[in-house]
Amino acid sequence: MTICLHIGHPTERTFPGLEACITGYVNRGGFKALCGEWQDVRHPYDHQGSLDARDFCSNVLARPGPVLLLKPIKSDVLADIRTRLHGRTQVLVGEACDEPTLAQLLAELKRGQDAGEPLLPIDLVVGLLIVRKLERDHFWGGDAKGYMWRDNVPKGRGIGPHLVSRVPEVLNTLVLNEYLIKKTSNGKPKFAVNPDQKHMVYDCLRDRDFVARAGQLLRRNPGTVTAAELADLDDYKDPRV
Structure with a gap:
């Protein structure tokens, strides 16, 4: 063809x-x-x-x-x-x-x-990697141990150094669209996956996409990265809810 x-x-x-x-x-x-x-x-x-x-x-x-x-x-x-x-x-x-x-x-x-x-919108990839990291590490809110400090989100495995600059804005987008929840402790923000939106969270990981307004917002930045950035994303074929 x-x-x-x-x-x-x-x-x-x-x-x-x-x-x-x-x-x-x-x-x-x-x-x-x-x-x-x-x-x-x-x-x-x-x-x-x-x-x-x-x-x-x-x-x-x-x-x-x-x-x-x-x-x-x-x-x-x-x-x-x-x-x-x-x-x-x-x-x-x-x-x-x-x-x-x-x-x-x-x-x-x-x-x-x-x-x-294909190449994927950079903020979309960063969003999926953030949700995957918080879900994988069991940050689902609740007590203090159920949240990850903002400064720790881009650290360690999962989010490459070339993506780190996009993390703060993408975190805010995910909170505004209810994929994540946020609380402040000692004047510093920390984040967790939203336990009231488990179906939506696992749908985005399974489909490798975000619905409605979140999906639109995460595509507005013209920057792109290779789809290989998502190579380590789990399959998520079976809903975990």
């Missing part, structure tokens, strides 16, 4: 010269030299940096392949696309102002495709 590379991009009106840059790179053979027999499929945004996420994702799933979304794109549209394509294909967001920068983004997608990835 031919791999299709889906390129979402702003129009000439929004970003003068970018469409011509893409066309020139393809016509001059740069695309074929880098991606071989891949087919490029282009999806222009409207003048507000938006497109119909449902139609776009249906097209991607009908003609499978990685996705490159060139900035600027509306953050809510980006979040919707990532939700719909979660775990199915790579979705890379980047900036291109000329053929060399476009080639760099395409090379990153090609390497990921060759490695069998």
